[in-house]
Amino acid sequence: xxxxxxxxxxxxxxxxxxxxxxxxxxxxxxxxxxxxxxxxxxxxxxxxxxxxxxxxxxxxxxxxxxxxxxxxxxxxxxxxxxxxxxxxxxxxxxxxxxxxxxxxxxxxxxxxxxxxxxxxxxxxxxxxxxxxxxxxxxxxxxxxxxxxxxxxxxxxxxxxxxxxxxxxxxxxxxxxxxxxxxxxxxxxxxxxxxxxxxxxxxxxxxxxxxxxxxxxxxxxxxxxxxxxxxxxxxxxxxx
Amino acid sequence: xxxxxxxxxxxxxxxxxxxxxxxxxxxxxxxxxxxxxxxxxxxxxxxxxxxxxxxxxxxxxxxxxxxxxxxxxxxxxxxxxxxxxxxxxxxxxxxxxxxxxxxxxxxxxxxxxxxxxxxxxxxxxxxxxxxxxxxxxxxxxxxxxxxxxxxxxxxxxxxxxxxxxxxxxxxxxxxxxxxxxxxxxxxxxxxxxxxxxxxxxxxxxxxxxxxxxxxxxxxxxxxxxxxxxxxxxxxxxxx
DNA sequence: GTACAGCATCTGATATACCAGATTTCAGAT
DNA sequence: ATCTGAAATCTGGTATATCAGATGCTGTAC
Numbered sequence: 001x002x003x004x005x006x007x008x009x010x011x012x013x014x015x016x017x018x019x020x021x022x023x024x025x026x027x028x029x030x031x032x033x034x035x036x037x038x039x040x041x042x043x044x045x046x047x048x049x050x051x052x053x054x055x056x057x058x059x060x061x062x063x064x065x066x067x068x069x070x071x072x073x074x075x076x077x078x079x080x081x082x083x084x085x086x087x088x089x090x091x092x093x094x095x096x097x098x099x100x101x102x103x104x105x106x107x108x109x110x111x112x113x114x115x116x117x118x119x120x121x122x123x124x125x126x127x128x129x130x131x132x133x134x135x136x137x138x139x140x141x142x143x144x145x146x147x148x149x150x151x152x153x154x155x156x157x158x159x160x161x162x163x164x165x166x167x168x169x170x171x172x173x174x175x176x177x178x179x180x181x182x183x184x185x186x187x188x189x190x191x192x193x194x195x196x197x198x199x200x201x202x203x204x205x206x207x208x209x210x211x212x213x214x215x216x217x218x219x220x221x222x223x224x225x226x227x228x229x230x231x232x233x234x235x236x237x238x239x
Numbered sequence: 240x241x242x243x244x245x246x247x248x249x250x251x252x253x254x255x256x257x258x259x260x261x262x263x264x265x266x267x268x269x270x271x272x273x274x275x276x277x278x279x280x281x282x283x284x285x286x287x288x289x290x291x292x293x294x295x296x297x298x299x300x301x302x303x304x305x306x307x308x309x310x311x312x313x314x315x316x317x318x319x320x321x322x323x324x325x326x327x328x329x330x331x332x333x334x335x336x337x338x339x340x341x342x343x344x345x346x347x348x349x350x351x352x353x354x355x356x357x358x359x360x361x362x363x364x365x366x367x368x369x370x371x372x373x374x375x376x377x378x379x380x381x382x383x384x385x386x387x388x389x390x391x392x393x394x395x396x397x398x399x400x401x402x403x404x405x406x407x408x409x410x411x412x413x414x415x416x417x418x419x420x421x422x423x424x425x426x427x428x429x430x431x432x433x434x435x436x437x438x439x440x441x442x443x444x445x446x447x448x449x450x451x452x453x454x455x456x457x458x459x460x461x462x463x464x465x466x467x468x469x470x471x472x473x474x475x476x477x478x
Numbered sequence: 479g480t481a482c483a484g485c486a487t488c489t490g491a492t493a494t495a496c497c498a499g500a501t502t503t504c505a506g507a508t
Numbered sequence: 509a510t511c512t513g514a515a516a517t518c519t520g521g522t523a524t525a526t527c528a529g530a531t532g533c534t535g536t537a538c
Contacts, residue, residue: 022312022320022321024490024491024492025492026308026491026492027320027473027489028511038534049517049518050519050520051518051520052407056464059492059493060302060492060493060494061493061494061520062304062491062492062493062494063492063493065301065305065520065521066304066305066308066491067307069265069308069309069312070308070309070311070312072309073312073313073408075404075405076400079520080242080259081259081261081262081263081266081499081520081521082498082499082500082519082520082521083259083499083500083501083519083520084261084519085520086502086521096399096400096401096402097401099342099346099350099399099402100346100401100402100405102346103342103343103345103346104339104343107338107339107341107342111476114476114477119377155347159269161336162314162331162332162334162335162336162337162339163335163338163339165314166314166339169312183372184386198494207425212262212345237349237350237353244526263520263521263522264522265519265521265522288488288489288490289489289490290488290489298522298523299522299524300490300522300523300524301521301522301523301524302521302522302523304491305521320490320491320528321489321490321491321528321529321530322489322490322530322531323489323490323530324490345486393499461490479538480537480538481536481537481538482535482536482537482538483534483535483536483537484512484533484534484535484536485532485533485534485535486530486531486532486533486534487514487516487530487531487532488523488530488532489528489529489531490527490528490529490530490531491526491527491528491529491530491532492511492519492525492526492527492530493524493525493526493527494523494524494525494526495522495523495524495525496521496522496523496524497520497521497522497523498512498520498521498538499518499519499520499521500517500520501516501517501518501521502513502515502516502517502518503514503516503517504513504515504516505509505512505514505515506512506513506514507510507512507513508509508512508513
């Protein structure tokens with residue numbers, strides 16, 4: 001901190017660092033395991049051994065246990081008391097995670113349409129406009145970043161922090177896969193149309209329309225993801 | 240186990256006990272804390288101390304930490320690294336939990352309507368019929384039990400185990416509160432009508448109708464719960 | 479009276495020890 | 509050869525110890 005000569009407090013000297021950014025071993029383990037599971041680097045039903053994981057990470061079993069507890073609550077592993085934890089993730093699980101995200105995102109879009117104000121609405125439209133520009137010109141990275149901003153803005157507009165947190169936990173395709181997805185011009189175009197329509201519905205306060213369009217968007221882009229990662233054409237939630 | 244004279248294996252001698260039923264200290268702590276939080280026995284923002292909890296439960300801090308990790312992932316507490324965990328639950332949080340459950344249950348009802356077969360459909364109708372009888376005659380306990388059966392049957396019919404698991408985590412009014420809710424004849428009648436309508440929509444395969452009705456049912460009964468627990472009239476998701 | 483450095487204390491994060499339930503192995507009986 | 513059950517082993521659950529960051533307190537300087 002730079003010393004302040006006068007006693008008068010400056011309004012916003014430096015942003016306080018968010019304690020959440022601090023990295024602990026258990027978070028590192030949690031993220032690593034989570035990413036590994038979602039990337040399919042474990043077989044469904046495979047047993048994981050705490051001591052062996054601890055050795056691989058070079059830490060004790062304590063943070064491993066805590067990370068496994070988090071994964072258990074997330075539904076990515078199953079704990080059989082006194083018997084160990086087994087991996088629970090396959091294509092079916094991924095489909096259902098997408099459906100869950102669709103259900104929650106559409107609910108939050110519904111509420112955002114009801115609750116968004118004039119200024120926030122204008123910001124959302126602005127983000128959508130930037131996305132339109134980035135779709136044809138810019139690189140995938142800025143598109144990914146705008147994508148995040150777009151959804152996060154909707155979350156904030158809904159004023160639902162619990163729902164937003166739940167959705168975050170559902171968010172499981174990582175940046176590298178997103179980049180692959182946004183490589184395809186057809187996909188970029190489709191996503192843009194959907195985003196534009198969602199933004200319009202929310203800004204005009206059409207909650208039911210916003211909800212439907214958000215749901216279709218999440219399900220459709222989820223299908224794209226599944227096709228890339230699991231490599232088989234699939235309609236989510238059919239039959 | 241009763242000894243078997245012949246070498247021939249009996250088909251289904253006794254059901255294997257589900258390992259999940261085994262109780263560990265961390266599960267006990269998790270459930271107790273969860274119930275205490277949902278019952279409002281902690282203030283929002285209140286700090287909880289691991290050592291003090293360990294002392295109160297008469298156990299070491301290890302299972303406490305694991306239970307707190309689960310609560311953290313559930314969104315009921317927030318962990319600030321190296322600083323401790325604070326309670327995150329109030330009426331607003333409860334509202335959002337109800338909305339989340341509404342979103343997920345309606346999604347699962349939608350899928351159940353698409354996927355339910357003839358026999359399972361008949362069973363669902365049968366459960367609804369039993370509910371009709373129990374509404375006027377029987378005690379609250381059997382109504383509560385039928386209620387559970389009803390929703391669980393829908394979950395199974397949807398063939399979505401991940402979604403069902405997610406919903407279970409959202410399930411937060413316990414048996415005692417349910418009993419209070421089901422005491423009121425008007426509430427019983429309203430719930431019956433909703434259940435009947437949901438069953439009909441699912442059995443006839445009207446997925447969109449089932450979805451809408453499930454959502455209304457969860458939100459409306461959630462409002463009843465909120466009025467009882469937090470004691471103020473409130474429309475969820477309005478403004 | 480106020481501000482701040484330095485010290486004492488509290489408390490979460492991690493490592494380690496130990497126990498008991500679960501699993502596997504293997505010798506002896508049939 | 510197969511079954512059984514006791515012993516060895518593995519592994520998760522819990523308890524305890526240790527470390528370091530966060531917090532609180534106090535006495536001194538101004």
